[in-house]
Amino acid sequence: MGDIRLMKGNEVIAEAAIRCGCDGYYGYPITPQSEIMETLMLRRPWEETGMVVLQAESEVASANMLFGGASAGKKVMTSSSSPGISLMAEGISYIAGAELPALFVNVQRGGPGLGTIQPSQADYFQATKGGGHGDYKLIVLAPSSVQEMNDFVDLGFELAFKYRNPAMILTDGVIGQMMEKVELSEFKPRLTNQQVEETQGNWAATGKKKNRERHILTSLELQSEKQELHNQKLQAKYKQMEEEDVRFELINCDDAEYILVAFGVSARISQKAVEILREKGIKAGLLRPITLYPFPTKQIQKLIPQAKGFLSVEMNAGQMIEDIKLAVNGKLPVEHFGRMGGIIATPAEIVEAVESKLIGG
Amino acid sequence: MEDTLKIEDIIKPENLVYKKTSVLTDVPMHYCYGCSHGVVHKLVAEVIEEMGIQEDTVGVSPVGCAVLAYNYLDIDWMQAAHGRAPAVATGYKRVNPEKYVFTYQGDGDLAAIGTAETMHAVNRGENIVIIFINNAIYGMTGGQMAPTTMLGQQTATSPYGRDIDLNGYPLKITELLAQLPGAAYVTRQSVHTPGNVRKCKKAIRKAFENSAKNIGTSFVEVVSTCNSGWKQTPVEANEWMEENMFPFYPLGDLKDGEREKPDAYLVQKLKK
Structure with a gap:
């Protein structure tokens, strides 16, 4: 048996991030998910695994920090709750457009607007239909237990990297705040820069080598014909998700x-x-x-x-x-x-x- | 005379006095004639080549005229959302501290929509380089008023001239950033004369060197021309910039050192 604990859902997200070899977390406090960054800051994973934890100035910034970290081919994530996810919608759209892997966690609260800090599932449309502008999809995982809060962090990263697409754990204030028995994942080491180069070096901005073209991580294409080809490529990817990764x-x-x-x-x-x-x-x-x-x-x-x-x-x-x-x-x-x-x-x-x-x- | 110089005798490596840096691609730039972007691009490229850091440098292009900067410098690039380049650079640099990361942003991108990202990246003392092109106008979208547009300056959205009551004041963002303890180097340059080009290159070089020393953020403003947006000839634009912008945006270093020591900011001993 592994490491069995009684833990809060939000705390488990933090612990699972450290254990699955996450490279960076960029966040901004919002109820009912603030324990995620609090737990990370208490755990100081930068001393243990080298994982970076940074409190950003806003959810707008943290989502765009993910764009930067993901561009490097690293495993980066953030978490927030409904109003904060709205602010991240810009970054999520750019990340989807530039085909970057990144993990978002939404511990939902009621809306619209500032709404309530009590739990809700009212961000289903936002999560599953895109949320930001343009034709894109997120991979959306919905945990129904604290155990799945643990399991879906690793799974979310796995799927995000499989498709080079943003993934989201869409949970709610109940699962986030609830304490349950959980079997924590085994520790996986973070990838070294050499391993990142070997596994993600064919697309990531790891620094232009003499033997390859430069890597440009952008969502911009000014020619309609090329933009449509890009859209078709994204749609083919979503089709593959529908065939291979329904759970x-x-x-x-x-x-x-x-x-x-x-x-x-x-x-x-x-x-x-x-x-x-x-x-x-x-x-x-x-x-x-x-x-x-x-x-x-x-x-x-x-x-x-x-x-x-x-x-x-x-x-x-x-x-x-x-x-x-x-x-x-x-x-x-x-x-x-x-x-x-x-x-x-x-x-x-x-x-x-x-x-x-x-x-x- | 038999000893007339032939062209083959002139084109020799030992006679070479100037060569385009290999970090610049051979793609023709889309910038207007007279625009400052091309010169600043060249300076950044030359600094990268001279420091031998092409494989270790990643650029962040903005939204604005320089969005396509990634077509011109032969390095890896990220293209940020409007104003978010300092956040993108932060996200990258934090998980790759050994890399050189720079943003290249215009005045609308950096001083309007991206004010928060800029202020906080500098305040955290991120070890990145920020190149700020201030031409007092939104060039890409067709010459609208920027946060740095001068009072009285006519633009597409201030057709009767920028008015204090209607639009507020031009923003001296560089002076604001120089106040922040995370800044190592804050300077204002221009590229409208050969002498200024040389000074600007030195400033960009210092900024890149700083980012390897982990001493805080380095910020290089380049007061620039947008003769298309200003509806002037390139020569007129240079003159207009000297007469109108330099008095309000004076050239020179605003800060040159490293981020502040924490002593003055401590209210209690940091717990380890």
Whole structure:
């Protein structure tokens, strides 16, 4: 067995970053995720692994610092919460355009605007549809436990480097603030400059060598024809993600007629709702998307022949439901249940929603 | 006469007095005739060649006329979002402290939209070089008012001249930055005469040398012309710059040393 601890989700993000060989974290404080940078500063990883931790002057700056660190072929990350992610949208778009690997963590709070510091899942659209300007996608991972907060840091970097694309851990104030048992990852050493050169030297700005052309990390292309080729290349990459890297979990779905679809903390609560529904003799199941982009469209479609309806359970006004509806394509009823303003739904409310919206409806 | 010099006798290595630096590419520059960018590009390229740091230097190009600087200097480049070059340079330099990193920014990029990134990078004393081209106008977008536009100066967005009540004052960002304890070297130069070109090159060289010494940020402003934006001939633009900009943006060093010692700033003993 590895290193088992009782830890807060946010603290685990910090610990996992150090352990997976992250080179740099650039952040700015915002509730409910400030423990991430606080933990890093307390841990002083620059003494242990050489990892850099820097408090930036704003989220605008920290996202653009990621552009710089990622350009060097290094593993760099930041974290924030909803209003801060809006400020990072510029940097994320540039990072996607320049095809750089970087990891963002969004510990969501309620909005719009300054909203509330209470948990929310209202940034689903922002995360999965891009968030900034231009045609681009983020790889979006949705942890539903503190254990997955640990696991998805390494996975996020792995996918970000596989596709040279920004990845995001989209979590929420509950998972970030919750304490749970976690088995921490084994330590992986940071790559040396020589190893970075060997693995990323074909694109990264590692300093122009005599035997190669200069590397220019830019999102600018003034010729329409070349820009369209670049857009097509990005789209091909997103298509590959949809084919190779969809992740999800099925709970009690083998014979399920009423399928709940939920991610993050909503999936935890929905799992309890499924138990209650089963006790009542209702054949309910849960599909938990782990990657929100790429979305498990095909898996939802596979469930259509056995299902009588889908309920999207989200802590927002109904965002993921649009992707479920696109998958179901009008063949079955798709309903939504969600609380907003930072209110966490109860299993009883979800059970009631299944009964009134799907069974009774 | 039989001993007339033939061209082959003149073109010999020992007779070479000037040669384009190999760090400049052979790509024709897109800059307007009379623009200062080409000269400053050349100076940066020459310094990189003379210091032998081509493989260890990474540039950050801005948004503005110099966005395409990466076409002209044969080094690795990053192209930053508008105003964010000091943040991009910080992100890079922190995980690659052994590299030379410089930003190359105009007045709109550095002193308007990127004010926060500039101030904080210098205040942290990032060991980077910032080259600041101040031509008192937005060139790329067609000659709009910049933070450094002179009072009374006509631009596309101040067609009746910059007005205090409407637009506020021209920003002496370089004077502000010279106050920051993280700055090692802050200087204001120009490239409108051969003498000034030589002085400017010395300043750029010092800035690059500083960044290897880890003594804080080095900042080189180049008061520059934008004759297209100013709607003048190159000669008129040089004269206008001397008459109108130099009195307000005087040339010379504002700070030359290294970042401040922490003593004056300590309120308690730093805990280790």
